[in-house]
Amino acid sequence: MRVTTPATDLQSLTERWLKAPDLDAAGGRSGGPAWAALTAALAELAPADRRPDLYRDGTLDTTAIAAVTGLDHLARAAAAGITVSAVDLVADLADFATRNQPVIETWILLNADLPAGTDITLGTYRLTVPGRTAAQALVALPRMARHLPAPAIDPALLAGSTFLRSPAPQGRKYGRGALYFADFDRRPERPHADVLLTLQMWDLSASLHPEAYYHVEAGRHVRGTWGAPTIEPAFDHLGNEVGELHRRHGPHVTPAQLPAFTHFCTSVHTMITAVRSRTTSSTGKPSPTAVALDSASRRLLRASQRTFGGDYVDEADAEDVLLDYVVAIEALLASDGRSDKRRTTRQRAAALHTSDQTRLNVSATVGRAYTQRSRYAHGEPQRPLSDADITAVRDVAFSVFLRWLITTMNCGEHVLQQLDDSLLSGQARTEITTAIDQYLAAHPAAPVS
Incomplete structure (x- = not known):
């Protein structure tokens, strides 16, 4: 009763x-x-x-x-x-x-080092850096913390860390405390490719990585679903171990850089969202540029998740990472079924850049990458890929991705034809490169250190 x-x-x-x-x-x-x-x-x-x-x-x-x-x-x-x-x-x-019923969210712990108080909206995502008070408020009984096990998002270790928050997938249920299998996905970053790539493009010299994923019902229940934060010993100035800390070893944004970082990420993510949402008028299916974006973004994300410290790729992964970058570039620039994809991709990649020397360098980098990919695919002997090899292709792949985005926002589904026209028409070339240069000047990425 x-x-x-x-x-x-x-x-x-x-x-x-x-x-x-x-x-x-x-x-x-x-x-x-x-x-x-x-x-x-x-x-x-x-x-x-x-x-x-x-x-x-x-x-x-x-x-x-x-x-x-x-x-x-x-x-x-x-x-x-x-x-x-x-x-x-x-x-x-x-x-x-x-309190009212909480919203169910997915919180992704990033290795980025952002200023305290950061709160940026990127579509349905929020990029935040919660302080200790905000982190404590995630649990149901914060005043009782000393009597309870450390929460999944531990304020003592993760306050001041960077989280990417998004609404939980449809059908996700509230926690009941019963035993159940944790979410298992060997590539949980896949649903968040667009926003993760946006953040990565700000600074290619530092690798952005999701460290852990959490199911969050703020003020009610928090549980980890995948991964774990990078926790290391903390030492004082005498070298004595004094506790633990969460090492934020990824992209670093200073308070002075935060407005530019916000401006860049908001604009790039808006472009990605706009292109991804394109459909054909006749069928309602994703348009060719939307399909190209999806394929390229998945490959770029897959490659970037196997890159550490900005330029290190494990030797066992190097050939696969190179393949991912080449496929990403090809998906953007050779999706119209033209023959001789290698030549077409090299020319169109070069056409997205302004100076003659840069165009020649881009064309040469793409050509070498194709050669290495072919040897890998056909089992031919080749020299081991160096970090410099991978970094050169990576820089071109991300540059092509961003410049293709800018160009397709202006040219729509005719982007590849416009790039071809620019090879023969000085006016077409000027229109493309001027639009790209103006955009990059108005939305600068992190300064090269």
Whole structure:
């Protein structure tokens, strides 16, 4: 039988429960009268029409509440004679019950080092750097942290780190605290390719990597779904180990650079979104430029995730990374079925650049990459690829990707024809290169160090 108790009695009910936390022989909460009275008060504070996430089949899901809040741990602490502040617990429970149902999000921990307070909107994503207070507010009972296991997003280690936040996929359910298999995806970055590539393009000299993924219900429940943060020992000036820290060894943005970083990323991501959303008027299917963008972005992301420190690729991955870059360039520049894709890709890649010397360098780099790819594909002997080889192709691939984006925003589905025209027409060449140069001047990337 359900116990009905005024919510104003939450203080006394909490104190009563802490004195008799209803543990069974195995040390788990048994659901006795003190627990029933306490959860009845919570039900009054959190009705089903406002907090449906706390109910199952119309009944308050007390098992889930105990698990996601950590009340089970507090029961064991109280039973062991540890002093648990009833005042703090009441404040936490009241906050937990009276807040609105949280939005389910995916939080991606990045290795980037961004200024405190960063909060940038990129389509449906938010790039944020939560401080300690904001990180503590993610859990259900922040005042009880000293009695509970460290949360998945630990404020002591991850406050000040960079997170990319996005709405959770359709169908994702609220955490119930039951045992279940964690999400498993060997390439969880794939759904976030557009925004991750946008952030990577800001500074190619530093490799951007997602370190960990989290299922977040702010103020209710947080769990890790894939990966783990890079935690290293922290030392004082004398070399003594004094704790741990999250090493942010990826792209670095200073406070002075933040406006330019925001401007660049917002604009590039907007272009990517616009091209990806293109469809053909006759069928409603993705347009040729949208298909090319999808193929290129997947390859670029796959290659960039196997690059570390800006230019290091493991020898075992070097040939595959080179292949990814060549396929990405070809997807953008040879998707119209022309014969001799190698020549066509070299010429069009060069046409996206301004000075004659740069055009010659780009053409030569693409040509060498094709030669190396062919030897790899046909099992022919070749010298080992160096970091310099991979870096040269990488720089061209990302340059082509950004310049192709700018050009297709101006030329639409005729982008490849316009590039071909620019090889014979000085006016067509000037139109393309002027638009690219003006865009890059107005949206500068990170300065080359």
